[in-house]
Amino acid sequence: MFLLRSICKKNYHRCLSTLASKKSALVFPGQGAQYIGMAKDLYIEYNVAKDLIDEAEEILDFNLKSIMFDGPLQLLTLTENTQPAILCHSIAVLRVLETEYGINVSDFNCALGHSLGEYFSDAVKLVRLRGKSMQESIVEGETCMRALVIDGDHLEDIANLINEIKNDLPEGEVAEIANINSRRQIVLSGTNTGVSYVNSIINTRGFAGRAVGLPVSAPFHCSLMRAAQLKMRPLLEKTNFNSPIIPVISNVTAKPYSKNPSEIRDLLCQQITKTVQWQKSVSDGVKNGIEDWVVCGPSQVLSNLLKREHPKGNILSISSYKDLELIKKLN
Structure with a gap:
């Protein structure tokens, strides 16, 4: 079983923790976490991250990494670009953890994604279409x-x-x-x-x-997204969903998805216009014994939110090559 260390705000290390003895959650951020240069160091340093981002570009047929690495910010903030960018960054971190540290998704007790972060499997094409649908839903007005x-x-x-x-x-x-x-x-x-x-x-x-x-290009998770919801429903219906390897917490219900693919599709569709129940998801996780929270993806926004809400928890934010090297040195 691999080892993780909680990262302290000041000196980047605290107590040693093992997923063998504590309950843990794998966490993925949503929109608002993007920044110019995101995942560039991972792309340079790790072949598995490079291959993943290159594959996403091939699937999407546009230069995603140029927008991620060099901007401009206005282009990166367009939700049709932000969503696949954050997904690629998050999954790149996860792939590095798997290949370099022997971490498996099945080592965790559950997974949570904040809004976009709920799409954490091989879904870059679906996420791109989700972003375009959301952007196109706003036809007039500020x-x-x-x-x-x-x-x-x-x-x-x-x-x-x-x-x-x-x-x-x-x-x-x-x-x-x-x-x-x-x-x-x-x-x-x-x-x-x-x-x-x-x-x-x-x-x-x-x-x-x-x-x-917030630095977003559309008003997500409200009734103004109904047009996007209607566009996404048939796309989700055509998508094959496997049963989750570990419990995945729904943004809509704050409860684990069932293994029924139709329920997964329905809740992902509802999520486009429904409130993201993040506070309840985290508080229920704490009540169920989750102590270690591993956040995979850009920026510190979500990990800082977890620290304020759950100060006694062990929260490890992994965004960059520097973060990964610190874990290696501490282990």
């Missing part, structure tokens, strides 16, 4: 996604408030909860006017403070 920092224990208050006022929005304006990331953070998705209006009322009630716009 849209946004905005993360809100919740003040105090007001998660349920905010959800109830949005249900109360959503019918008061002017025709065509939308503001819905796209992500419940933690007890202290949610993401609103919809039209600029709708989100600003709801945000202002939440602030007036004293339920939330700072709000930050």
